Amino acid sequence: MIFSVTILGSPYSSQSVHTALHFTTAALSAGHTIYRIFFYHDGVYAGTSLSTPPQEEPNLPDQWSKLAVDYDLDIVVCIASALKRGILDEREAKRHDKSAFNLAESMELSGLGQLVDAGIQSDRLVTFGP
């Protein structure tokens, strides 16, 4: 089965980011295909490369990045939601004359059309959060 996953909760403030990670990992282990992961609303905070939790707690953004690399996942962070919340890639930081950028390398900023496309191309679109 082809799944896409959309996550609306923010890491640490909401359990949804962790649950979605478990779901996605389980789906991949069971041999299903993940077409796209789409972070929207406060979920865009999972796109930061600067998350620094205490050592005994999981680094959720980094765990998503590792999953993306290990399984060659297409992880999209909604650009409009991200920019408002201060999650930028290098291109957007330059465009808006910001001093820094922080989007995880394994993720890309793109529009809501990617969410709709994920629905069109998948058998199931599963939402977690907020």
Added chain:
Amino acid sequence: MPEACNKKRFLFVMRTAPYGSSIAREGIDALLTCAAYDQSLSVLFMNDGVTLLLGKQNPQHIAQKNLQKMISALELYDVNELYVSQQCLSKRGISSDNLSVPTKLLHNADINTLFDNQDFILHF
């Protein structure tokens, strides 16, 4: 406009009141984007989301975008399948006569049927 390779049935369930959280606004943005993809699109207003349908909203006083105006624009995007939960309106003392856009009233059993007839259900 992108060409749909297979038409899917999307239901957007708007459950959150406007302005206190951005999620209602982001739900409407997502549904407007979906409207551009020529899919089968329905919207159900329930729980506190029924308050999105109230008229005379003046969010400019709190520097927010007017979500009622965005909802009124849905028909321009050919989004005409708008449903509202009768029970959720009654619980909040809102008459269906006071809604700012035409909607079809649904009882709970009808909502179950609506859910059963979708390919994707997105909650905001």
